[in-house]
Amino acid sequence: MKQLVFRFDVDTHKCVKQGIPNLIALSKRQNVKFTFFVHFGRAVSQKDFLVAMIKKSKPTKKHAHLSALTKLGFKNYLVAAILNPQIGVVGQKEIRDAIHNGHEIGLHGGRNHETWNREALHWTKGRVNEEISWGINEMKKISSTYKMLGFASPHWKGNNRIYSVLAEKGFTYVSDIHSNKPLQKIDTKNHYLTFQITFLVSRWG
Numbered sequence: 217m218k219q220l221v222f223r224f225d226v227d228t229h230k231c232v233k234q235g236i237p238n239l240i241a242l243s244k245r246q247n248v249k250f251t252f253f254v255h256f257g258r259a260v261s262q263k264d265f266l267v268a269m270i271k272k273s274k275p276t277k278k279h280a281h282l283s284a285l286t287k288l289g290f291k292n293y294l295v296a297a298i299l300n301p302q303i304g305v306v307g308q309k310e311i312r313d314a315i316h317n318g319h320e321i322g323l324h325g326g327r328n329h330e331t332w333n334r335e336a337l338h339w340t341k342g343r344v345n346e347e348i349s350w351g352i353n354e355m356k357k358i359s360s361t362y363k364m365l366g367f368a369s370p371h372w373k374g375n376n377r378i379y380s381v382l383a384e385k386g387f388t389y390v391s392d393i394h395s396n397k398p399l400q401k402i403d404t405k406n407h408y409l410t411f412q413i414t415f416l417v418s419r420w421g
């Protein structure tokens with residue numbers, strides 16, 4: 217049986233408030249199920265933002281991507297930059313609706329999406345454990361019985377230290393392979409699975 221899988225990362229308040237309901241409506245029309253990788257923390261690190269302004273550092277552009285401003289639009293960009301809402305709190309209802317409609321929820325990082333991008337590859341195992349446990353705990357506040365099995369690193373920033381913590385926490389797969397080639401081999405070297413899922417970027421995240 218052939219399956220086509222689309223990956224949706226939910227890592228801004230707009231993704232959770234508008235993206236998930238739109239996609240649930242689409243899934244009902246098409247009779248399909250999705251996996252949403254949810255970031256339960258905050259999208260922006262105001263500390264990192266200020267440091268970047270002072271240093272006038274430009275983001276590295278290893279992979280083609282849309283800027284946050286293009287993705288969010290001006291109003292929502294300001295909401296993310298200034299109010300910086302906790303995505304797992306403002307989106308509780310939408311995440312619960314996704315579960316009730318039979319979609320899968322995976323985890324997409326820890327407390328802060330931007331901090332993960334900048335620092336996660338240098339974190340100790342203890343810090344990685346703390347961040348991932350925090351995400352699992354936020355999910356428990358939304359559904360005490362739901363068990364997340366999949367993980368996707370923010371900005372594809374994952375390494376073996378992170379993957380071994382995920383395996384210890386009971387995650388069974390990681391979706392971190394990022395390529396513009398059509399299909400990559402499934403990595404089964406370790407005790408976790410890493411494979412590529414088609415990534416769809418749109419204006420709602």
Ligand SMILES: [Zn+2]
Nearest residue numbers: 225227370371
């Ligand atoms: Zn992300």
